[in-house]
Amino acid sequence: MAILVYTDIRNNTVKKNALESIQFARACADQCNAAVHVITGKIEQNTHGVLQSAGAHRVLECEALESYTDVNGISEAMASYILSQGIQHIVFSYDYTGKALAPILAGRLNAGLITGITHIPVFKPDGIEAVKTIFGGKASATYVLKSEIRILSVLPNSISFTQFENSEIQHEHLLLKLPLAKVKRIEVKQNNSGAMAPLPEAELVVSAGRGLKGPEHWGIIEDLAKVIGATTACSRPVADMHWRPHHEHVGQTGIAIRPNLYIAIGISGAIQHLAGVNGSKTIVVINTDKDAPFFKSADFGVIGDAFTVVPKLTEAIYRFKNSNS
Numbered sequence: 078m079a080i081l082v083y084t085d086i087r088n089n090t091v092k093k094n095a096l097e098s099i100q101f102a103r104a105c106a107d108q109c110n111a112a113v114h115v116i117t118g119k120i121e122q123n124t125h126g127v128l129q130s131a132g133a134h135r136v137l138e139c140e141a142l143e144s145y146t147d148v149n150g151i152s153e154a155m156a157s158y159i160l161s162q163g164i165q166h167i168v169f170s171y172d173y174t175g176k177a178l179a180p181i182l183a184g185r186l187n188a189g190l191i192t193g194i195t196h197i198p199v200f201k202p203d204g205i206e207a208v209k210t211i212f213g214g215k216a217s218a219t220y221v222l223k224s225e226i227r228i229l230s231v232l233p234n235s236i237s238f239t240q241f242e243n244s245e246i247q248h249e250h251l252l253l254k255l256p257l258a259k260v261k262r263i264e265v266k267q268n269n270s271g272a273m274a275p276l277p278e279a280e281l282v283v284s285a286g287r288g289l290k291g292p293e294h295w296g297i298i299e300d301l302a303k304v305i306g307a308t309t310a311c312s313r314p315v316a317d318m319h320w321r322p323h324h325e326h327v328g329q330t331g332i333a334i335r336p337n338l339y340i341a342i343g344i345s346g347a348i349q350h351l352a353g354v355n356g357s358k359t360i361v362v363i364n365t366d367k368d369a370p371f372f373k374s375a376d377f378g379v380i381g382d383a384f385t386v387v388p389k390l391t392e393a394i395y396r397f398k399n400s401n402s
C-alpha cells in the first residue's frame with residue numbers, strides 16, 4: 078500500500094511545503110504500514126536524499142510536469158494513475174498547487190477531501206480523523222473522512238520536522254498520460270523583489286499598513302526587512318492605493334501566511350488582516366495607538382511612532398549583527 082504525495086518540485090528545486098507534505102504523509106503511512114511515493118517534476122539524484130530524510134520511500138519523477146501547467150489535465154492524468162494503482166490516500170500541501178488541484182481530483186475520484194490540516198491525522202478503523210482551523214484561525218474543527226479514496230492537504234508551517242532514516246529511496250520515471258493542455262504558460266516574469274523569499278514560504282515577514290502614510294516612506298520597512306533577511310508584506314488598503322504591489326497584500330482576501338516572525342508596523346489589526354497572519358509563530362506589533370486591536374494578538378508590542386521606532390530597531394539589529402559576526 079502507498080500514500081501518494083503530489084509536490085511542486087520542479088527543476089530540482091525542493092521547497093519547504095513539499096518537504097512538509099512528505100513528512101505529513103510519512104506520519105500517516107507509519108500508522109497504516111504504507112510506503113510514501115512522491116510525484117515530482119525533474120529531480121537530480123543528489124536531491125533524492127533530501128526527500129528520503131523527509132520520509133519518502135519512492136520518487137516518481139515525471140519530467141512532463143516541468144512545463145505542463147493545466148491543473149485540469151494533471152487531475153485527469155493523476156486520477157487514471159491513482160485508479161490503476163489502487164491508491165487510496167493522496168496528500169498535497171495546502172499551497173497554490175494543492176488548493177487548485179486537490180478539489181478537482183476529489184471530484185474526479187469521488188473522493189473525500191480535507192484541506193488545510195494543521196495536525197497529523199489519526200487513522201482509525203472507520204476513517205481518518207483530522208483537525209483544521211476554521212473561521213480565519215479563530216477555532217479548530219475535527220473532521221472524519223470515511224470515503225474509499227481520501228485526499229488530505231496540509232497547511233504550510235503546521236507540523237514540526239523530523240529526520241527519517243530510510244535505508245534507501247527508490248526512483249522511477251513516471252509517464253503520466255497528460256492530455257492536450259487547455260491552458261499554456263507562455264512567459265514567466267520575475268517580480269523585482271530581489272532575493273527575498275516568496276511570501277507564502279517566508280520565515281520572517283516585515284509588514285506595514287496605512288500608518289506609514291504614503292509609499293515614499295517604505296524605505297524604513299525595506300531597511301528593516303533587509304537587515305533581518307525578511308520578506309515585505311502589507312495590509313490591503315496599502316495595496317489598493319498602489320503604495321505597494323498586490324502580491325504583498327496579506328489577509329483574508331490576500332495571501333495567508335504562517336511565518337516564524339511577523340512584524341506588523343502601522344497596521345490596526347482588523348479581523349480580515351488577522352485572518353491571514355494569526356498563524357504566525359511570533360507577532361510583533363508597532364503602533365502609536367495603545368488600543369489598536371492588533372496588540373491583543375501580539376507576542377511583543379511597541380507603542381510608538383513607526384518613524385522613530387523602526388529606524389532605531391534596524392540600527393540596533395545592524396549593530397548587534399556586526400558585533401556578533
Ligand SMILES: Cc1cc2nc3c(=O)[nH]c(=O)nc-3n(C[C@H](O)[C@H](O)[C@H](O)COP(=O)(O)OP(=O)(O)OC[C@H]3O[C@@H](n4cnc5c(N)ncnc54)[C@H](O)[C@@H]3O)c2cc1C
Nearest residue numbers: 286287288312313328329330343344345349350365366383
Ligand atoms: C471583505 C473584506 C476583506 C478584507 N480583506 C483584507 C485583507 O485581506 N487584508 C487586510 O489587510 N485588510 C482587509 N480588509 C480591510 C480591513 O478591514 C482593514 O480596513 C485594513 O486591514 C486596515 O488596514 P491598515 O491597518 O493598514 O489601516 P488602518 O486601519 O487605517 O490602520 C492604520 C494603523 O496605523 C497606526 N498608525 C498611524 N500612524 C502610525 C505611526 N506613525 N506609527 C505606527 N502606527 C501608526 C494607527 O494607529 C492604526 O492602528 C478587508 C475588508 C473587507 C470588508
